[in-house]
Amino acid sequence: MTSHDVGNVVRSILATVALVLLLTSDFGTRFFAVGIVLWLVGSLWTSYRVAFKKGRLFRGVRIGTYTVARLLLGAGVLAVMAHDSAQFTTTMWIGAGASVMLTSVEGVIRRARMYPGIRVANLPNTIVRPPSEVTSSVYLVSALLTPFLLMCFAFLAVSDSRTAILGAFWILPVAISGVAGLLLIQEAWSRRNHSRKIYEELPARVEELAPKFVFYWDAPRGTAYQVGMWVPYLKRIGEPFFIMVRNPNTFAQAASVSEDVPVILARTMADMDRLVPESLTTAFYSNNGAKNAHFVRYAHLTHVQLLHGDSDKASSYNPITAMFDRIYVAGQAGIDRYYNNGVDIPLEKFRIVGRPQVEEIMPGTEPIGEKPNPVVLYAPTWRGAYSDASYSSLPIAEDLFDELLKLGCSVIFRPHPYCMKDPEYRAVIAALHAKLEEHAQQTGTNHIYGEEAEKIMSVTDCFNACDVMISDVSSVVVDFLYSEKPFGLVSMGKDAQEFVAEFPLAEVSYVLTEDRSGWADQLDSLLRSDPMADQRRSMRVHYLGGFPSENYAEGFVDVARRQVHTREKKVSSYPAQ
Numbered sequence: 001m002t003s004h005d006v007g008n009v010v011r012s013i014l015a016t017v018a019l020v021l022l023l024t025s026d027f028g029t030r031f032f033a034v035g036i037v038l039w040l041v042g043s044l045w046t047s048y049r050v051a052f053k054k055g056r057l058f059r060g061v062r063i064g065t066y067t068v069a070r071l072l073l074g075a076g077v078l079a080v081m082a083h084d085s086a087q088f089t090t091t092m093w094i095g096a097g098a099s100v101m102l103t104s105v106e107g108v109i110r111r112a113r114m115y116p117g118i119r120v121a122n123l124p125n126t127i128v129r130p131p132s133e134v135t136s137s138v139y140l141v142s143a144l145l146t147p148f149l150l151m152c153f154a155f156l157a158v159s160d161s162r163t164a165i166l167g168a169f170w171i172l173p174v175a176i177s178g179v180a181g182l183l184l185i186q187e188a189w190s191r192r193n194h195s196r197k198i199y200e201e202l203p204a205r206v207e208e209l210a211p212k213f214v215f216y217w218d219a220p221r222g223t224a225y226q227v228g229m230w231v232p233y234l235k236r237i238g239e240p241f242f243i244m245v246r247n248p249n250t251f252a253q254a255a256s257v258s259e260d261v262p263v264i265l266a267r268t269m270a271d272m273d274r275l276v277p278e279s280l281t282t283a284f285y286s287n288n289g290a291k292n293a294h295f296v297r298y299a300h301l302t303h304v305q306l307l308h309g310d311s312d313k314a315s316s317y318n319p320i321t322a323m324f325d326r327i328y329v330a331g332q333a334g335i336d337r338y339y340n341n342g343v344d345i346p347l348e349k350f351r352i353v354g355r356p357q358v359e360e361i362m363p364g365t366e367p368i369g370e371k372p373n374p375v376v377l378y379a380p381t382w383r384g385a386y387s388d389a390s391y392s393s394l395p396i397a398e399d400l401f402d403e404l405l406k407l408g409c410s411v412i413f414r415p416h417p418y419c420m421k422d423p424e425y426r427a428v429i430a431a432l433h434a435k436l437e438e439h440a441q442q443t444g445t446n447h448i449y450g451e452e453a454e455k456i457m458s459v460t461d462c463f464n465a466c467d468v469m470i471s472d473v474s475s476v477v478v479d480f481l482y483s484e485k486p487f488g489l490v491s492m493g494k495d496a497q498e499f500v501a502e503f504p505l506a507e508v509s510y511v512l513t514e515d516r517s518g519w520a521d522q523l524d525s526l527l528r529s530d531p532m533a534d535q536r537r538s539m540r541v542h543y544l545g546g547f548p549s550e551n552y553a554e555g556f557v558d559v560a561r562r563q564v565h566t567r568e569k570k571v572s573s574y575p576a577q
Contacts, residue, residue, distance in 0.1 A: 212564045215261075217245055329350055331542055412449070471490070482540060
């Protein structure tokens with residue numbers, strides 16, 4: 001059970017105890033007062049949880065949440081009124097009862113408000129109306145305030161102050177909630193009709209776009225970088241294209257990094273069939289997700305796997321990649337790793353195109369030995385989805401930081417975003433932040449970490465701001481190789497010899513194992529003498545291709561442009577027909 005579930009249970013228990021005390025205790029007694037206090041605590045706590053998410057007011061759709069606790073709290077108002085039922089008019093009872101009824105049907109209002117309809121962004125002449133945030137906010141505020149107001153009215157009425165409270169006031173807050181709820185339902189109905197109209201017209205609108213290629217993407221939340229890293233270079237091809245997304249939960253994230261490129265959600269395979277115009281020649285992919293097979297079935301297209309990084313990880317030589325017609329790799333190393341790991345793919349499928357995302361990385365200009373206080377970028381990867389991809393060095397990072405700080409280094413700390421999904425790693429990251437903050441206060445050293453390193457600065461910014469990098473088996477290492485600056489790799493669970501044998505890029509790195517006894521020599525080489533500088537330069541060509549620095553990204557753009565201008569396959573029919 002998560003902390004979220006525990007909170008729900010505790011709030012419901014609190015509301016239940018308050019209801020029981022208000023029902024069974026006489027007005028004005030100590031137990032009744034305790035019931036009122038518990039009711040107030042439960043109401044304030046529940047309202048806060050409904051209104052705020054991650055510290056932000058009304059973030060996301062909060063309608064229809066925590067309804068069990070809220071129904072019990074609404075019943076608490078009726079319990080107070082029951083102590084002197086004759087004091088309350090029919091209007092008052094209707095108002096209080098309607099408040100409880102509105103809470104009970106809030107799930108229906110939530111479903112109406114969340115009706116997604118068709119999901120399209122940036123497609124010319126196609127506007128999809130989102131739900132009204134104003135109406136949603138009005139509904140939610142009135143729904144949360146109504147129980148407080150009614151409890152105040154009920155308490156004052158039972159205290160013989162009802163003459164100051166007209167019956168109409170009982171209906172007013174409930175009426176506002178009811179009208180706002182009806183407006184949300186009406187808006188959803190309107191969106192539904194508008195969405196169906198766009199759905200019917202969508203194939204024709206895609207035909208008008210006349211896209212030469214499609215970028216097909218399916219991945220979990222938090223991975224939109226797989227789209228964002230390729231959009232600028234796909235746009236340089238100079239031909240219209242669109243992004244097809246398969247997961248409704250990640251549509252908005254994909255749209256947020258798509259610049260002005262059309263993004264269309266295709267929930268089902270039938271939806272996909274309607275989005276394959278005759279102008280398409282090519283489909284690009286950035287991962288080996290299971291749903292890629294849904295689109296590879298369009299046999300008349302050329303299917304090109306780009307992946308979203310180049311590294312010696314197992315994901316970079318996944319046998320699934322063999323199903324694509326073309327496999328774009330940064331350099332010869334990208335081809336070799338398939339063959340070195342027993343994955344037999346015909347050589348003619350590969351194209352060496354470089355890694356265009358590294359074009360903004362600035363090469364180092366001075367030998368590391370000339371920098372008395374080098375800036376070290378520490379960029380550990382995440383734990384990995386499977387045991388064979390668990391390369392993260394975060395478990396030993398505290399000892400590593402101790403060594404770097406003793407050597408007078410300043411640190412840029414940028415962990416993989418997925419590390420924050422891991423409770424154990426979150427605790428390690430928090431401890432490392434505290435260590436850097438304490439060291440900065442004591443010495444005045446400028447360390448960069450937290451939001452500045454992870455959000456304000458890009459990965460490229462971090463590369464350009466550092467003198468050396470320490471990381472794990474990760475695609476950021478291959479990207480960093482473009483800078484020709486020295487780097488160290490941390491080996492978890494293997495000695496240095498085994499590590500280099502499994503991960504060829506480690507041949508030009510300074511390997512730090514879990515055995516701390518060898519760290520002093522390796523760190524001295526990394527931060528002072530750098531004997532592998534020449535080998536790194538030749539390895540850069542092997543991993544990233546020999547494209548000239550002045551127009552490095554054009555290596556990819558030229559190959560991709562020729563690809564989309566060529567219809568390699570000819571078939572008499574395809575699913576969209």
